[in-house]
Amino acid sequence: NAGVTQTPKFRILKIGQSMTLQCAQDMNHNYMYWYRQDPGMGLKLIYYSVGAGITDKGEVPNGYNVSRSTTEDFPLRLELAAPSQTSVYFCASSYSQGPYEQYFGPGTRLTVT
Amino acid sequence: QQQVKQSPQSLIVQKGGISIINCAYENTAFDYFPWYQQFPGKGPALLIAIRPDVSEKKEGRFTISFNKSAKQFSLHIMDSQPGDSATYFCAATQISTGNQFYFGTGTSLTVIP
Numbered sequence: 001n002a003g004v005t006q007t008p009k010f011r012i013l014k015i016g017q018s019m020t021l022q023c024a025q026d027m028n029h030n031y032m033y034w035y036r037q038d039p040g041m042g043l044k045l046i047y048y049s050v051g052a053g054i055t056d057k058g059e060v061p062n063g064y065n066v067s068r069s070t071t072e073d074f075p076l077r078l079e080l081a082a083p084s085q086t087s088v089y090f091c092a093s094s095y096s097q098g099p100y101e102q103y104f105g106p107g108t109r110l111t112v113t
Numbered sequence: 114q115q116q117v118k119q120s121p122q123s124l125i126v127q128k129g130g131i132s133i134i135n136c137a138y139e140n141t142a143f144d145y146f147p148w149y150q151q152f153p154g155k156g157p158a159l160l161i162a163i164r165p166d167v168s169e170k171k172e173g174r175f176t177i178s179f180n181k182s183a184k185q186f187s188l189h190i191m192d193s194q195p196g197d198s199a200t201y202f203c204a205a206t207q208i209s210t211g212n213q214f215y216f217g218t219g220t221s222l223t224v225i226p
Contacts, residue, residue: 004156031212040122042202042216043157050211058213090156094212100145102214104156 001026004105006091012111013081021076021108023091029103030096032074033058034066036087037107043090049074050096081112116140117205119217126224132190134220136203139184143205147214148177148188151200160201161188193224 007022025032030051035043035058045058049068063085065077074093078085088109092102118137126132136146147162163170163177163186170177176189190197203217 033212033214035216040218042119042218043214044216045213048211048213056211059215092156100206100208100212101147101159101162102212104158106156107154 003027004091004093004103006089006105006108008108009106010109012113013078015081015083015112017081018077018079019081019110021078021089021091021110023074023076023105024072025074025091025093025103026072027093027103028071029093030071031094031102032068033092033094033102034064034074034076035090035092036060036085037090038087046076046089078110083112086110086112115218116215117203117217119203119220121220122218123221124223126193126222128193128195128224128226130193130224132188132193132197132222132224134188134201134203134222135185136187136205136217137183137185138205138215140205140207140215141184142207143215145206145208145212146177146179146186147204148175149202149204149216151202151219157202190222193222195224195226198222198224 033048034046047066091105149157150160151157174191179186204214
């Protein structure tokens, strides 16, 4: 199993550009999550999904959108990128029943200039 | 506001010593408390987790102590090793809400040989 995969690993965007961060998991997990990690701030939940076709906002959803058309994929869309979206983005997945461990991908480092 | 407060921000320990990281939470509905370990350039990985029906859980050199009345939990790393040098995050969630994790701000642990 590849686990949770994320692409790209690094990206530099100009202010106002848009992009999609890709996330896929091959563990047949129902639940998937997007976090951003900023220095000294821990991980903040952006959006999450409890199954295909179902998404909901986390703590910091502004400026982002998600979709979940399949169990495996959970892309994160950034529209009109802003410098405040410079961060490391992590995708994670977990089972809906126990164990409740979230499995994280390797991250995407995004810089908006 | 920060749902889970973590301290200290950084910690330096001699090899063989005990590392202690503390977390506090406010929401009494939280019922799952994991600790994640993150190495530079990698995604977080589950280290150990506890449910509130027990006061302590031990796995090898890692122990979680849980104080439900004080709404606090801590990670103890016994016989700390240089390979334990990483950033540690505590987290909390209410399982019935789709496993939305609230993470602490992280502790950077350095174990000196």
